[in-house]
Amino acid sequence: MSLSDLTQEEFQRYSRHLMLPEVGVEGQKKLKSSSVLIVGAGGLGSPLAMYLSAAGVGRIGIVDFDRVDYSNLQRQLLHDTSDVGQLKLESARRRIFGINPNVKVECHETRLTSQNAYEILKHYDVIADGTDNFPTRYLVNDACVLLKKPNVYGSIFRFEGQVSLFYAGKGPCYRCLYPEPPPPGLVPSCAEGGVLGVLPGIIGTLQANETIKLLLGIGEPLIGRLILFDALKMEFRELRLRKDPQCIICCDQPKMTQLIDYEAFCGIQKKETSGGESEMEITPVELKKRLDNGEEIFILDVREPHEYQIVHIGGHLIPLKELPHRISELDPNREIVCHCHHGGRSARAVAFLKEQGFKRVRNLTGGIHEWAEKIDSSLPKY
Amino acid sequence: MSVKVLIPTPLRNYTEQKGEVVVEGHTVGEVLIQLTSLHPSLKPHLYAENGRLRSFVNIYVNDEDIRHLLKEETALSEKDILSIVPAIAGGCHVSF
Ligand SMILES: [Zn+2]
Numbered sequence: 001m002s003l004s005d006l007t008q009e010e011f012q013r014y015s016r017h018l019m020l021p022e023v024g025v026e027g028q029k030k031l032k033s034s035s036v037l038i039v040g041a042g043g044l045g046s047p048l049a050m051y052l053s054a055a056g057v058g059r060i061g062i063v064d065f066d067r068v069d070y071s072n073l074q075r076q077l078l079h080d081t082s083d084v085g086q087l088k089l090e091s092a093r094r095r096i097f098g099i100n101p102n103v104k105v106e107c108h109e110t111r112l113t114s115q116n117a118y119e120i121l122k123h124y125d126v127i128a129d130g131t132d133n134f135p136t137r138y139l140v141n142d143a144c145v146l147l148k149k150p151n152v153y154g155s156i157f158r159f160e161g162q163v164s165l166f167y168a169g170k171g172p173c174y175r176c177l178y179p180e181p182p183p184p185g186l187v188p189s190c191a192e193g194g195v196l197g198v199l200p201g202i203i204g205t206l207q208a209n210e211t212i213k214l215l216l217g218i219g220e221p222l223i224g225r226l227i228l229f230d231a232l233k234m235e236f237r238e239l240r241l242r243k244d245p246q247c248i249i250c251c252d253q254p255k256m257t258q259l260i261d262y263e264a265f266c267g268i269q270k271k272e273t274s275g276g277e278s279e280m281e282i283t284p285v286e287l288k289k290r291l292d293n294g295e296e297i298f299i300l301d302v303r304e305p306h307e308y309q310i311v312h313i314g315g316h317l318i319p320l321k322e323l324p325h326r327i328s329e330l331d332p333n334r335e336i337v338c339h340c341h342h343g344g345r346s347a348r349a350v351a352f353l354k355e356q357g358f359k360r361v362r363n364l365t366g367g368i369h370e371w372a373e374k375i376d377s378s379l380p381k382y
Numbered sequence: 383m384s385v386k387v388l389i390p391t392p393l394r395n396y397t398e399q400k401g402e403v404v405v406e407g408h409t410v411g412e413v414l415i416q417l418t419s420l421h422p423s424l425k426p427h428l429y430a431e432n433g434r435l436r437s438f439v440n441i442y443v444n445d446e447d448i449r450h451l452l453k454e455e456t457a458l459s460e461k462d463i464l465s466i467v468p469a470i471a472g473g474c475h476v477s478f
Binding site: 040043044131133134157158177178179180182230233237238241321 | 423
């Protein structure tokens with residue numbers, strides 16, 4: 001019996017696949033001998049991991065280093081309430097084993113980086129991108145192009161999703177679609193975002209569908225097409241994607257032949273190792289100490305009103321996009337600490353205020369989320 | 383000639399939450415100028431300081447990317463639909 005032969009138990013388990021002429025015993029054996037890497041065990045990674053394991057993909061790798069948080073449970077079905085605080089990889093492994101113990105699960109407890117991407121990705125047939133940030137998206141794309149691997153792409157925002165299959169040998173890559181990322185802060189990020197919980201379920205399931213088709217070699221792969229899904233309108237649209245003849249990485253004479261520093265490429269400044277204190281930043285611990293000393297520091301909250309309703313630390317509320325019109329509410333001579341949810345929008349606010357001549361303005365590192373974590377655990381996190 | 387422009391969720395904050403805006407114009411460029419003069423706060427999200435369309439926002443006429451047509455010179459006809467399709471990264475946790 002060869003490794004890909006099916007056992008009695010597997011014949012029963014996959015019987016609804018075996019009855020499909022497009023799959024059959026041969027197809028099921030193909031799935032069993034194939035491997036998929038899922039980058040991120042979050043909203044998109046959940047349906048991916050669950051459907052791919054149920055379908056009998058033989059080996060599934062998952063890259064993640066995060067721990068389960070209450071705010072994940074609204075959409076990340078790999079994890080249970082009792083998993084809060086545990087590594088996502090552990091709950092993912094448990095869920096997959098529960099669905100199909102025949103699947104070999106490989107956990108990569110790390111952030112995907114330019115240093116480790118080749119070593120991790122090269123052992124898999126297909127890469128499914130379930131990440132939530134631009135640096136990792138570009139890294140996954142570039143590594144897939146350079147390794148000639150297919151990249152099943154899915155992305156979500158609020159009520160909208162995108163799906164495609166980037167396979168540079170046969171069609172366009174992500175950089176053909178978007179040559180450069182937006183600078184941080186320009187696209188609404190931390191909490192202005194938000195996402196309908198069922199949306200990653202839909203988009204991740206579409207990714208699983210494309211992955212399985214690709215492994216089986218059936219149907220029409222989503223190469224060269226971008227699917228846009230709008231949950232509010234309940235509408236799917238299809239746009240044509242073409243290879244960019246000047247694409248920096250996937251054209252015939254590419255200018256880019258190796259991985260780069262993706263944080264820098266996406267304009268993200270590295271966190272300082274010395275606890276984040278700098279001219280631009282102040283940590284929650286430092287701020288608390290100074291407030292307790294009775295120092296007069298003006299707290300500026302640049303989140304949205306609905307977020308302020310969830311939780312606040314008594315800051316003066318001016319949503320980021322209203323800041324230019326309401327700048328007169330602020331005293332340029334006072335010391336100001338600016339915060340948002342995680343620190344992205346407030347960093348932009350600080351940069352803007354500095355441009356406007358405010359000298360004593362700093363960003364609260366990690367936002368109100370980190371404040372709740374490090375200073376006041378009675379505050380709700382969202 | 384009036385043309386329908388579809389506004390994606392990330393940019394609806396700048397169009398009074400409207401998902402569709404109908405504007406006048408005979409080319410993609412004309413329509414976008416009209417659109418951003420109706421909704422000025424949208425402008426920095428579509429155009430860089432040098433006046434060029436941003437590289438992380440794609441414009442489609444029906445299902446075709448204008449970069450593969452005549453870009454902003456692309457002529458429009460009645461019933462054409464313009465879509466703005468920005469890059470989106472993922473869920474609500476952005477790691478910076
Ligand atoms: Zn490309």
